[in-house]
Amino acid sequence: MKRKIPLALCFIMGISMIVQFFIPHPASLEFSSVIYKWIIVLMAFALVLAIGNLIRHHGNKIHRRKEDWQYSIVTLAGMVAMATIGLAWGIDPDSLYQRIYLNVMAPLGGTMFALLAYYMASAAYRSFRARSLEATLLLLSAFIVMIGFMPFGQYLHPRFPAFAEWIMKVPNMASQRGILLGVAFGSIATALKIILGIERSWLGGKE
Amino acid sequence: MKWYDRITTIDRRIIYLLLTVLVILPFFVKVTIPQKVMPQTQRLFDFIESIPPKDKAVMISFDYSPQTQPECHPMAKAILKHCFAREIPVIGLSFDPEAPGLAVDALVSVEREIDSLAARKEDSLIYGVDYVYLGWKSGRIAAQLDMGEAISGVFPRDYFGNLIDSLPLMQIVKNYKNIAIVVILASADYPIDWIRYPQTRYGVKVGAGLTAVMAPQYYPFVQTGQVSGLMSGMKGAAEYEKLVLEHGYARTLGNAETGMNSQSMIHILIMLFIILGNLGYFFSRRAKKEK
Secondary structure (H helix, E strand, O other), X not given: XXXXXXXXXXXXXXXXXXXXXXXXXXXXXXXXXXXHHHHHHHHHHHHHHHHHHHHHHHHHHHHOXXXXXXXXXXXXXXXXXXXXXXXXXXXXXXXXXXXXXXXXXXXXXXXXHHHXXXXXXXHHHHHOOOOOHHHHHHHHHHHHHHHHXXXXXXXXXXXXXXXXXXXXXXXXXXXHHHHHHHHHHHHHHHHHHHHXXXXXXXXXXXX | OOHHHHOOOOOHHHHHHHHHHHHHHHXXXXXXXXXXXXXXXXXXXXXXXXXXXXXXXXXXXXEOOHHHHHHHHHXXXXXXXXXXXXXXXXXXXXXXXXXXXXXXXXXXXXXXXXXXXXXXXXXXXXXXXXXXXXXXOOOHHXXXXXXXXXXXXXXXXXXXXXXXXXXXXXXXXXXXXHEEEEEEEEOOOOHHHXXXXXXHHHOOOEXXXXXXXXXXXXXXXXXXXXXXXXXXHHHHHHHHHHHHHHOOOOOOOOHHHHHHHHHHHHHHHHHHHHHHHHHHHHHXXXXXXXX
């Protein structure tokens, strides 16, 4: 029963949601609307679980004095402080919450991401070598796209932007479309296997 | 050490230093290089240009985080300026939990810029009448689909806690029937859900402003017409800024123009280093073969 009821629920809900998607009848739309609201509520619960998990993970780390446990204090203090400030003084455009977000969180996030440019420049210099025909083609197309998309690319040669655009629109698009179709067919097959009860790993535990 | 070995072993600190100098330089030395507008950016601009004033709204889904702010924030500001200048109502929302702070910043900074230039009171923007920000919601696919029936069912209150039904704009905009286009500004694969679900079911028009890394994935959708227009990375933002300026919807260019100069400098530097690395590799391989 522990496995049969979830499998039956999955089958009924899976088939119902597929069927309702193609029936624009008010009853069908009402049914889907209720289900969507349930999904939104369920997803919100996932957020509560995530917060609980974060507190437990970092609480344990601080309690056991694990390596770099001091950073866990910063994480928890930051979370509590932002939640308290937001709840107590609001989240208006001129609020303290918004000012902290724009002047602390945003520059920190930007800085972390900006570091990538340094690693990428260094890594490209050290490892981007024309070792084979494929690597040479990759290197050449990367150069053409970079030059073509630069504002002054058109001044180096008037055809650079058009050629870069062709690379994006023909070889890139062909491969992207192939990947998209592959992913779509894979998703359909997996969804059907789950709905029909062939794929049961989501239930967890043993048979 | 031979010259070709030397050019393959340049100290990374030199690379980092050059990179830093070249990123900062365009902020002090202003150079304006004319942008060639890509067709997909032009399509998005033309689509918004074709929306009659005070008719259907433009829904903007702010789904980017501070990490990709330099690319997506100028897009948001440029498109907001375009909509507000043409008196097209804007409804903002987010499905990325990190985005609301940036969305509020984009909306408020553009509002203040327009208000500071307004000659009459009627020219200034009013929250709830000209634009609304709904805030963040979990379960994005379910929320996107449910908004097809009633936006107020998914967002009973806006980001600031106002009841949706109390806002004049939301008394007109009930669902996707009153939305001309949904423009997703994202640093992740968010637009695909809008294409798969609300567009399939409700025929919602979708436009996108994506980071340069994400944009190539959406070229097939631009070709099929499922995406009505696409801004690609900082270049797309700079192009949109240029179009907005040329049509007289803004008085100055935004940050993307300067950012684009920095980015171009870095691209040239990286290309030069790749060429150096390959020259060194080629000559050292030849020297080894000769031995």
